[in-house]
Amino acid sequence: MEMIYVDHAATSPLHPKVLDAMLPYFETHFGNPSSIHQFGRQARQALDQSRRTIAKVLGVSEQTLIFTSGGTEADNMAIIGYALENEDKGKHIITSQVEHHAVLHACKELEKRDFDVTYLPVDETGQVKLNDVQAALRDDTILVTLMFGNNEVGTIQPIEEVALLLKEHQAVFHSDAVQACGAVEFDLSDLSVDMLSISAHKINGPKGIGILYVKEGLKLRPVLFGGEQERKRRAGTENVAAIVGFAKAMELTYQSIVERKERYEQFAQILIDTWTKQDVQFFINGHQNERLPHVLNISFPGVNIEQLLMNLDLAGIAASSGSACTAGSIEPSHVLVAMFQDEDTRIQSAIRFSFGLGNTAEQIERVANETAKIVSRLGQQEEFIN
Amino acid sequence: MKKRPEDTRVVVGMSGGVDSSVTALLLKEQGYDVIGIFMKNWDDTDESGFCTATEDYEDVIQVCNQIGIPYYAVNFEKQYWDKVFTYFLEEYKAGRTPNPDVMCNKEIKFKAFLNHAMSLGADYVATGHYARVEERDGNFVLLRGVDNNKDQTYFLNALSQKQLSKTMFPIGHLPKKEVRERALEANLATAKKKDSTGICFIGERNFKEFLSEFLPAQPGEMQTVDGEVKGQHDGLMYYTLGQRQGLGIGGAGEPWFVIDKDLERNVLIVGQGFHHEGLYSEGLDAIGMNWIVSKPSFEKEFTCMAKLRYRQDDQKVTVYPKEDGTARVYFHEPQRAVTPGQAVVLYEGDVCLGGGTIDHVIKKWENA
Numbered sequence: 028m029e030m031i032y033v034d035h036a037a038t039s040p041l042h043p044k045v046l047d048a049m050l051p052y053f054e055t056h057f058g059n060p061s062s063i064h065q066f067g068r069q070a071r072q073a074l075d076q077s078r079r080t081i082a083k084v085l086g087v088s089e090q091t092l093i094f095t096s097g098g099t100e101a102d103n104m105a106i107i108g109y110a111l112e113n114e115d116k117g118k119h120i121i122t123s124q125v126e127h128h129a130v131l132h133a134c135k136e137l138e139k140r141d142f143d144v145t146y147l148p149v150d151e152t153g154q155v156k157l158n159d160v161q162a163a164l165r166d167d168t169i170l171v172t173l174m175f176g177n178n179e180v181g182t183i184q185p186i187e188e189v190a191l192l193l194k195e196h197q198a199v200f201h202s203d204a205v206q207a208c209g210a211v212e213f214d215l216s217d218l219s220v221d222m223l224s225i226s227a228h229k230i231n232g233p234k235g236i237g238i239l240y241v242k243e244g245l246k247l248r249p250v251l252f253g254g255e256q257e258r259k260r261r262a263g264t265e266n267v268a269a270i271v272g273f274a275k276a277m278e279l280t281y282q283s284i285v286e287r288k289e290r291y292e293q294f295a296q297i298l299i300d301t302w303t304k305q306d307v308q309f310f311i312n313g314h315q316n317e318r319l320p321h322v323l324n325i326s327f328p329g330v331n332i333e334q335l336l337m338n339l340d341l342a343g344i345a346a347s348s349g350s351a352c353t354a355g356s357i358e359p360s361h362v363l364v365a366m367f368q369d370e371d372t373r374i375q376s377a378i379r380f381s382f383g384l385g386n387t388a389e390q391i392e393r394v395a396n397e398t399a400k401i402v403s404r405l406g407q408q409e410e411f412i413n
Numbered sequence: 414m415k416k417r418p419e420d421t422r423v424v425v426g427m428s429g430g431v432d433s434s435v436t437a438l439l440l441k442e443q444g445y446d447v448i449g450i451f452m453k454n455w456d457d458t459d460e461s462g463f464c465t466a467t468e469d470y471e472d473v474i475q476v477c478n479q480i481g482i483p484y485y486a487v488n489f490e491k492q493y494w495d496k497v498f499t500y501f502l503e504e505y506k507a508g509r510t511p512n513p514d515v516m517c518n519k520e521i522k523f524k525a526f527l528n529h530a531m532s533l534g535a536d537y538v539a540t541g542h543y544a545r546v547e548e549r550d551g552n553f554v555l556l557r558g559v560d561n562n563k564d565q566t567y568f569l570n571a572l573s574q575k576q577l578s579k580t581m582f583p584i585g586h587l588p589k590k591e592v593r594e595r596a597l598e599a600n601l602a603t604a605k606k607k608d609s610t611g612i613c614f615i616g617e618r619n620f621k622e623f624l625s626e627f628l629p630a631q632p633g634e635m636q637t638v639d640g641e642v643k644g645q646h647d648g649l650m651y652y653t654l655g656q657r658q659g660l661g662i663g664g665a666g667e668p669w670f671v672i673d674k675d676l677e678r679n680v681l682i683v684g685q686g687f688h689h690e691g692l693y694s695e696g697l698d699a700i701g702m703n704w705i706v707s708k709p710s711f712e713k714e715f716t717c718m719a720k721l722r723y724r725q726d727d728q729k730v731t732v733y734p735k736e737d738g739t740a741r742v743y744f745h746e747p748q749r750a751v752t753p754g755q756a757v758v759l760y761e762g763d764v765c766l767g768g769g770t771i772d773h774v775i776k777k778w779e780n781a
Contacts, residue, residue, distance in 0.1 A: 251605040333485070334533065338532070341448070341534070411528050411531040412527055
């Protein structure tokens with residue numbers, strides 16, 4: 028049985044070229060970039076080169092980039108680091124109800140430290156409304172953090188508009204772009220975002236490496252203390268091999284953004300057409316146009332999503348119900364709850380397919396057919412024991 | 414024709430304990446297409462974020478990876494609350510001592526879980542119960558586990574033919590000691606894990622405290638059979654018939670025991686001596702009788718063995734079954750502290766015939 032991976036929004040396979048780029052930095056160029064000898068210099072050279080590559084792709088200067096252990100650390104550093112360093116300017120933060128937990132739980136932590144957080148609602152497409160952002164702004168608002176593209180439903184937030192709105196306000200603007208990076212074009216040189224988080228493993232890079240972009244002049248309190256790496260902003264020996272891989276992955280992903288968008292739209296169409304043809308009942312969740320092309324979130328009303336996902340897995344198809352959940356606590360997705368409130372059937376029957384490297388149209392056809400088969404079987408089946 | 418093991422999908426209910434771990438191991442060794450599923454039925458997450466279910470699921474993950482089978486977790490908290498816990502509270506409110514395990518098997522493990530397994534294309538479900546199922550002349554017979562000390566048919570008495578027809582108990586033929594040994598040999602992560610005790614959702618917590626979170630307690634008087642006041646009780650639901658601990662009645666003579674509960678007057682009847690005659694009964698009326706293989710003749714009584722509580726030695730009884738699902742059971746020897754709400758389970762040799770819930774006890778047969 029061929030295994031088909033359509034959960035690239037959870038994590039993605041390493042691109043072979045990324046692996047090739049990384050290998051020398053495990054084997055021969057294993058030095059510590061802070062060391063004074065030539066092993067150190069080689070590593071330092073790779074670190075600087077990688078930072079330049081990524082800076083160029085993002086349209087920013089190198090010193091604005093801080094390497095972190097991943098998206099979660101980048102989000103935490105941005106939110107907690109900025110809030111603690113700037114609390115003299117105010118203690119109010121604005122975010123949305125559909126953020127990743129790396130953002131939401133960082134905000135919860137700040138609430139414990141007497142910060143006031145506004146969690147903006149979203150409409151049924153998953154977008155925040157500009158009016159709501161405007162209305163939530165206060166004199167003591169110091170930070171607005173809104174995700175670029177949603178990891179569960181793929182909806183893209185009106186980042187540019189919010190950025191414009193904040194131009195005349197003291198609040199800085201952070202965006203979690205972990206899921207959007209590599210999926211949509213953005214150039215930070217003409218986007219007024221002050222901080223931005225990205226992660227390598229969502230774009231066929233290695234796990235355990237991320238970046239926080241911090242606009243020049245912004246001060247953050249470090250979250251980790253130790254050595255003087257990353258201009259004293261993030262202590263700890265740099266993960267050189269992963270950083271080299273990250274840079275390679277950024278290059279590759281931005282070269283293929285348009286082509287992949289077309290392919291993923293074709294994949295989504297295959298799924299939709301197949302189900303429509305086979306009379307499978309479904310709803311598409313998320314924004315129709317403002318969306319990440321690789322994420323497709325679907326509700327199959329009346330279908331028990333745990334049963335659907337397990338059946339798909341047993342048929343060799345890996346999808347997910349949104350963000351990874353713990354010990355069988357199928358909490359309803361906070362994103363879908365924010366979008367649909369109490370429309371239980373839609374919330375509890377939602378599944379996410381996310382496309383990426385290695386997926387073919389043939390694979391997606393099998394996903395479409397297998398899903399249709401399972402959905403109609405689950406829909407028809409009577410309970411064995413009543 | 415019977416399917417070959419490799420074409421037979423068995424979904425194992427895994428609790429994170431050693432018994433269900435070995436259940437999965439044995440099935441895998443026998444070549445079945447095995448899937449492990451952890452049921453989360455109760456949330457006991459405390460302020461520090463600790464949750465027993467999370468810890469147990471960690472063990473399930475480790476064991477399944479060791480055995481090499483896929484694993485999932487399913488959430489039956491709502492079903493458990495509606496079908497088991499609500500019943501549990503209602504019974505306590507009615508002054509009885511319920512047995513949630515019987516209900517959990519009937520409603521959760523062999524209903525919600527079985528249904529879930531069927532949706533995954535299962536041929537069978539398996540659990541780590543010490544019991545056996547055998548097909549005899551087209552019927553599914555429930556047999557005691559070989560380890561008499563561990564036999565769990567008492568909790569399985571409410572299962573139907575349909576449920577048993579899809580059930581495997583792979584460790585039912587093993588003594589507990591050997592189950593541990595198998596786990597150790599295979600180096601399973603749960604090989605040395607302590608067996609869980611008590612009611613699953615209460616765990617190690619104080620029973621009284623737990624119950625008081627859900628039911629208002631009504632303190633009242635403790636009286637002797639003759640009406641002499643001996644003290645105060647904290648609420649009838651906190652006491653079980655035959656209980657000695659926690660009465661706080663001092664004085665000379667033999668220790669005091671709970672003899673009865675008078676719900677109407679909210680009085681706890683107490684008496685002196687382990688063998689106080691008020692604690693003894695000669696029979697009982699049971700409701701909700703389940704007959705596992707076939708219904709008995711309702712014209713005629715029959716004699717068999719019975720357990721009136723878990724792990725009690727078999728008692729000889731005569732059963733008068735009725736068509737309305739009740740049964741009157743006469744004990745050949747008077748029984749001490751027979752408790753309404755518990756199950757009465759009937760046996761013929763190793764075969765579990767079925768059982769019901771003890772509705773009330775009959776003190777004197779001649780008065781019945």
